Amino acid sequence: MNEVLNAIYGRASVRSFKPDQVPEETVKELLNAGFHAANGINTQALRFVVVQNKEQINGLSDAAKSIYIEDAEETGESNPFLLQAYKRGGSIFHDAPTVIFIFASPEVATPTEDAALAAGNILLAAHSLGYGGCIIGLADPLESHIEFWEDNNVPEDHIYLTAVAVGKPAGAVAPSPRSEVKVLSWIR
Secondary structure, eight states, X not given: OOHHHHHHHHOOBOOOBOSOOOXXXXXXXXXXXXXXXXXXXXXXXXXXXXXXXHHHHHHHHHXXXXXXXXXXXXXXXXXXXXXXXXXXXXXXXXXXXXXXXXXXXXXXXXXXXXXXXXXXHHHHHHHHTTOEEEXXXXXXXXXXXXXXXXXTTOOTTOEEEEEEEEXXXXXXXXXXXXXXXXXXXXXX
C-alpha cells in the first residue's frame, strides 16, 4: 500500500497528549500542509492562529465552556450532549500543547469545505511526523471571542472556522474500526 493510504488508514484522533511542546518547524510544516489543501476557486483564504501557551489554551477552553453555557441558559436551548461536555472538567483541548485555530479571510468561497480539508491535511501530516491531533468542535463558541482574536491579529472581517489540537500521543493510539463502505447508488 502506498504511503498516503497508509497515513489515511493509520491515523486516529488523539485525545491524550504528552506535555512536550510541538517544535516550531513541525508546526510550520503542519500549517503548510493545511494551507496546501484544496480550496474553493483557489482563493487561498485560510489564515491560522497558533497557541502554544498552556495558560492561554486553558483560558480559551474556559471561555468556550462559559460562552456555550451562558447562551444555553439565556436561550433555554442547547444540545444535551454538548452541554454535558462543556460542564465536565478538563480542557476541551485535551491538554494538547499546541492548538491551531483556522480562520478565513472575506474572499473565501467555500469556508466549511476549505477548513475541513485543511484540518484533515494537518491531522494526516501530524500523524506522518509522529504526532497526533483532533479536530475540536467544542471550540466553536470561540467564534464570538472577538476581543481575544483581535488582540492576536485576527482582522474583524475574518471568519472563525475550527480548531485542531496537536501533540505527541500520550500512549498507543489505534484507528477506530470501520464498517464496510455503504454505497447508496452507483450509476453507470
